[in-house]
Amino acid sequence: MARWRSGTRERLQATALQLFAEHGYDETTVAEIAAAAEVTERTFFRHFADKREVLFAGQDDFSAMFTGPVADAPDGTPAFSLVRRSLDAAAAFFPRDRRDWSRGQQRVIDAVPALGERELGKLATLKIHLGDALRAHGIDEPAATIAAETAVTVFHLSFAQWIADGEDRDFAAIVHERLDALTRVVHPGS
Template sequence: MGRWEPDARGRLVLAAVDLFTEQGYDATTVAQIAERAGVTKSTFFRHFPDKRELLVAGQEALSRLLTEGIAEAPDGASPLEAVAGGLVRASTAMGPANREFAPRMKAAIATSTELQERDALKSVSLAAAMTAALVARGVPDPTAALASELGVLAFKRAFAEWSEGDRGAEDEFAGYALAALDELRAASASLG
């Protein structure tokens, strides 16, 4: 093991996802993850309290970007326009590495009920952050909650389509997110 290599956190996440996919979540130990990432167990615990938390690496940054985009939406923007601003801001964190990593993460999540539950909690947390940002703009709570849930659903739909799309394409995540939000807006209008 080298004295120091950059991006220990990122290497830990990649190592964990690969091990979860190869041998299952329950059979994977923190020691194995640390070894695969080329770090010590103590380095692992400096970055994550347990192996389950590897799944939500970057969630705080994503929540922050979503809420910043909502907060910075122009005065008079509708709740969904503000959510669109959040999705565009969050898309700045979605680069080629995320696109390549997504299928492996999806496969790892599929191996474990615990990871599926943690993934669902991540969605709840993102919706709560967006709801709070909309309420801070003066949007009534039920409207803010509905717009936030549509935002999370748009993000998830866009991420699935973007990450499963042509890897050679130069298309940006923001376009997928805005298209998904527009589809959901139209679908909700047809509910009556």
């Protein structure tokens, strides 16, 4: 077995995703992932609590990617501008070279109902954290909750388009397209 080295986490994720695609999520074991990645099961568990976490690791970083720009914004920044700042920061997390991984990850999630529920839970948690960040920044209710819900919806729709077959635009371009569409809905004629 190979010794632990940098890149092990990423190798485990890539190996797991490949095995999930080939054999199915439920049929793939942690032992098989570890063996295929040439590490021990113990090494696997140093990086992930279980095989599900291979797909969902980094929840705190994911939320911080949205909430950090809100916390760092100047006082008095309007809610919609905070949403835009959050989504711009999120777009930077999805470079073109991450698209294939994200497509494969989503195929696995879509194939297993329990993983789909976990994905929805991740988005619900994001709405809560972003709403809290908006309120902490001085956005009153119900605007804070509406803005958080809106940001997550725009993110979710943008992500779905970004991983769609044949899509090759940058994530940021898709986010801005959806934000512009939202602006036209809220402010017709703008």
